[in-house]
Amino acid sequence: RKEVEQDPGPFNVPEGATVAFNCTYSNSASQSFFWYRQDCRKEPKLLMSVYSSGNEDGRFTAQLNRASQYISLLIRDSKLSDSATYLCVVTSYQLIWGAGTKLIIKP
Amino acid sequence: DVKVTQSSRYLVKRTGEKVFLECVQDMDHENMFWYRQDPGLGLRLIYFSYDVKMKEKGDIPEGYSVSREKKERFSLILESASTNQTSMYLCASSQQGARETQYFGPGTRLLVL
Numbered sequence: 001r002k003e004v005e006q007d008p009g010p011f012n013v014p015e016g017a018t019v020a021f022n023c024t025y026s027n028s029a030s031q032s033f034f035w036y037r038q039d040c041r042k043e044p045k046l047l048m049s050v051y052s053s054g055n056e057d058g059r060f061t062a063q064l065n066r067a068s069q070y071i072s073l074l075i076r077d078s079k080l081s082d083s084a085t086y087l088c089v090v091t092s093y094q095l096i097w098g099a100g101t102k103l104i105i106k107p
Numbered sequence: 108d109v110k111v112t113q114s115s116r117y118l119v120k121r122t123g124e125k126v127f128l129e130c131v132q133d134m135d136h137e138n139m140f141w142y143r144q145d146p147g148l149g150l151r152l153i154y155f156s157y158d159v160k161m162k163e164k165g166d167i168p169e170g171y172s173v174s175r176e177k178k179e180r181f182s183l184i185l186e187s188a189s190t191n192q193t194s195m196y197l198c199a200s201s202q203q204g205a206r207e208t209q210y211f212g213p214g215t216r217l218l219v220l
Contacts, residue, residue, distance in 0.1 A: 008147065034207050043197060043211035044150070087149070091207055097142075099149035 003027060004090050009102040013078055020074040021101045023088030032091040033064055033071045037084045038100065044087055047073075078105045110134070111212035113198055119218045126185040128215050130198030136210075137203035139181035141165075141173060143194040144214075150197065156181055157203070188219045 114129035152165030
């Protein structure tokens, strides 16, 4: 089992819809969690941190479920510009990167 | 605005060649990282450095070496390139104590023939 797993997708979603995807991790001692966004043929960029209490940044909401060992990212009112691959990062002693979930927003 | 630059966007090399990938950051970051990214595998850490002349092996250091002679520059060296080193190479930097907040360069797509 991989230490960090993501559904590779692609998730094909109509513009304006709400979409959510998860990232599961195997190490229960993991301490910090993050979402990065990577546009096609571009470098990853930090999207948001994931706090125990959850956090929201505009249309984006990130949540942590320690009991089930996953983090989630929810995007409301999706825009064409949200099309990207979303990478989760889980840290304990080291950073572990997920392989990413590809999201395609269709007009 | 943090800027991380990499010496080449695309490189084509032959098997057995020595390959140098250069990375420069302009934000005085202590930490620097080299990753490779392959489809379905995510980012895999090759080497990282937390200070000048310091280096630590990541998950897949075999076939690679690094050099950090100056704080702003972190070089990745493929001693003898092989076809299985064809990949996207990404350099990143971060502040000390904030290793998760990484700023990436645009990447170098390396093809080894």
